[in-house]
Amino acid sequence: MSLPGLSNLPGLGSASLELSAPTVAVPRVYNLNPETELRFESSFSNPINIKLVYGNAEIFGTELAPNTTYTLKGAKAAVYTWYGCRLEITGCAETVQVGEQTPMLQYINTHGALEDARESAQTKKSMGPRVLIVGAENAGKTSLAKMLTAYAIKSDRQPIGVNLDPSQALLSVPGALTASTFASLLDVEEGWGSSPISGPSALPIKMPLCYHFGCKTAESNPKLYKSLVTRLALAVTSRMEADEDVRSSGCIIDTPGSLTVGENGNYDLLQHIVSEFSVNAILFLGEDALYNKLQQQFNGPEVTIAQLDKSTACFARSQSYMKEFRQQQIRDYFFGHGSITLSPLTTQTDFGNLSIYRINDSTTPSPHKTENYDEDDAYEPTVPQPPTTTTTPSNQIYEKITPSNMMQNSLLAVTNADSNASQEEIRDASVMGYVYVAGVEEGSRKIRLLSPVGGKVPAKAIIWGSWPEEVVDLVG
Numbered sequence: 063m064s065l066p067g068l069s070n071l072p073g074l075g076s077a078s079l080e081l082s083a084p085t086v087a088v089p090r091v092y093n094l095n096p097e098t099e100l101r102f103e104s105s106f107s108n109p110i111n112i113k114l115v116y117g118n119a120e121i122f123g124t125e126l127a128p129n130t131t132y133t134l135k136g137a138k139a140a141v142y143t144w145y146g147c148r149l150e151i152t153g154c155a156e157t158v159q160v161g162e163q164t165p166m167l168q169y170i171n172t173h174g175a176l177e178d179a180r181e182s183a184q185t186k187k188s189m190g191p192r193v194l195i196v197g198a199e200n201a202g203k204t205s206l207a208k209m210l211t212a213y214a215i216k217s218d219r220q221p222i223g224v225n226l227d228p229s230q231a232l233l234s235v236p237g238a239l240t241a242s243t244f245a246s247l248l249d250v251e252e253g254w255g256s257s258p259i260s261g262p263s264a265l266p267i268k269m270p271l272c273y274h275f276g277c278k279t280a281e282s283n284p285k286l287y288k289s290l291v292t293r294l295a296l297a298v299t300s301r302m303e304a305d306e307d308v309r310s311s312g313c314i315i316d317t318p319g320s321l322t323v324g325e326n327g328n329y330d331l332l333q334h335i336v337s338e339f340s341v342n343a344i345l346f347l348g349e350d351a352l353y354n355k356l357q358q359q360f361n362g363p364e365v366t367i368a369q370l371d372k373s374t375a376c377f378a379r380s381q382s383y384m385k386e387f388r389q390q391q392i393r394d395y396f397f398g399h400g401s402i403t404l405s406p407l408t409t410q411t412d413f414g415n416l417s418i419y420r421i422n423d424s425t426t427p428s429p430h431k432t433e434n435y436d437e438d439d440a441y442e443p444t445v446p447q448p449p450t451t452t453t454t455p456s457n458q459i460y461e462k463i464t465p466s467n468m469m470q471n472s473l474l475a476v477t478n479a480d481s482n483a484s485q486e487e488i489r490d491a492s493v494m495g496y497v498y499v500a501g502v503e504e505g506s507r508k509i510r511l512l513s514p515v516g517g518k519v520p521a522k523a524i525i526w527g528s529w530p531e532e533v534v535d536l537v538g
């Protein structure tokens with residue numbers, strides 16, 4: 063197409079200017095019947111865009127605003143509609159299919175039962191339901207936790223969401239165990255919402271309380287896991303005691319799938335969680351055999367246990383997908399997500415300015431791992447020495463180390479404990495924030511750190527765990 067007049071512009075001469083039509087992605091339109099869902103998968107590099115053009119619809123309980131485009135990358139999810147809707151989809155979806163069989167009625171009824179318990183708690187000025195969600199990996203536990211949280215928010219409640227699954231994060235990075243009061247809408251694109259560290263956001267920020275576990279599974283360091291569960295439970299209970307609205311709303315606890323592995327599941331850890339959080343409702347997603355076992359173990363006047371159907375649409379996620387998913391969560395922590403772009407800063411500091419403690423867990427290769435750490439063992443203070451010469455008693459939670467090349471590309475948790483605090487004080491301290499090790503120069507004893515905020519890294523105890531795995535290309 064040649065535009066009249068343009069050829070007279072200096073420099074263009076008589077050449078005609080061919081303008082190609084802008085590439086417009088043609089939206090695919092889906093009309094969904096009431097009580098059906100549109101299931102989709104998108105890759106991390108090519109997101110899918112979803113727009114609700116008619117009716118109403120939700121993603122894991124959070125309603126979509128009409129005529130607003132939501133961009134989801136690396137997502138495996140479903141848009142559900144109670145009354146029917148029309149959706150427009152653009153972008154690259156790996157799969158899109160309509161599903162008619164869903165457990166949503168069961169899930170909304172569960173919300174109804176929890177609402178009854180909250181009403182009653184409000185009247186009696188007692189604690190609302192403390193709900194534990196249990197099931198195998200990929201059973202849909204996190205999705206159900208999100209849904210129940212979103213429905214509770216819609217009912218004007220302020221539940222506390224608790225993540226006890228170190229394999230993925232809730233408002234933090236993988237390896238963290240967190241709790242947060244949810245009083246405002248969840249973020250459909252991000253999953254849960256934005257924490258203050260994430261910068262400005264369209265939705266109100268959420269304030270997570272975070273403890274660093276730093277091991278891949280609860281089973282790889284059960285003593286530390288139990289201690290952190292106790293810390294979180296204490297914090298959740300005191301938050302509930304201090305605030306009437308939060309108290310009657312209760313809490314919703316997501317657990318790792320590994321707790322259900324084996325004939326009886328990990329009864330020891332489940333029992334610990336149930337007693338520390340005074341759980342009074344267990345929602346079990348999945349197999350009958352283990353449900354029956356759990357019923358024998360936990361059902362009673364104090365605890366109700368209910369079995370819910372697992373959505374047949376729950377996507378099994380490969381190891382490589384989960385790795386990319388975690389790395390994306392870490393990237394989002396430092397660089398933001400969607401329209402929120404953050405600018406983390408790189409700082410260089412001397413080894414001597416940091417007090418780094420390595421978590422002693424069964425996955426860390428060390429000559430000192432022959433015995434198990436016993437919580438009741440007498441505490442022995444650590445002696446700061448380079449890792450090659452350190453002789454750390456196996457009953458210690460952490461080992462104080464000097465930075466080394468092994469730390470390259472890993473995450474460090476900066477705690478609120480003083481740099482020379484005792485092992486237990488470090489363990490019980492919440493996390494101030496995370497830094498990423500961008501480079502280590504052993505010769506000049508310098509370490510380069512990527513931090514979400516500028517300035518010196520605080521002189522606090524810093525924890526280095528074996529989890530999450532290293533992120534290779536975070537800083538170019």
Ligand SMILES: Nc1ncnc2c1ncn2[C@@H]1O[C@H](COP(=O)(O)OP(=O)(O)OP(=O)(O)O)[C@@H](O)[C@H]1O
Pocket residue numbers: 099101102137138139140197198199200201202203204205206227229230317318319320373375376377378379
């Ligand atoms: N109805 C649905 N349609 C499509 N995808 C879904 C649906 N429900 C859940 N999913 C997806 O299935 C995957 C597994 O679900 P989810 O993360 O809730 O399981 P989980 O039990 O918490 O897993 P894990 O034990 O590994 O943490 C997720 O990617 C989730 O988004």
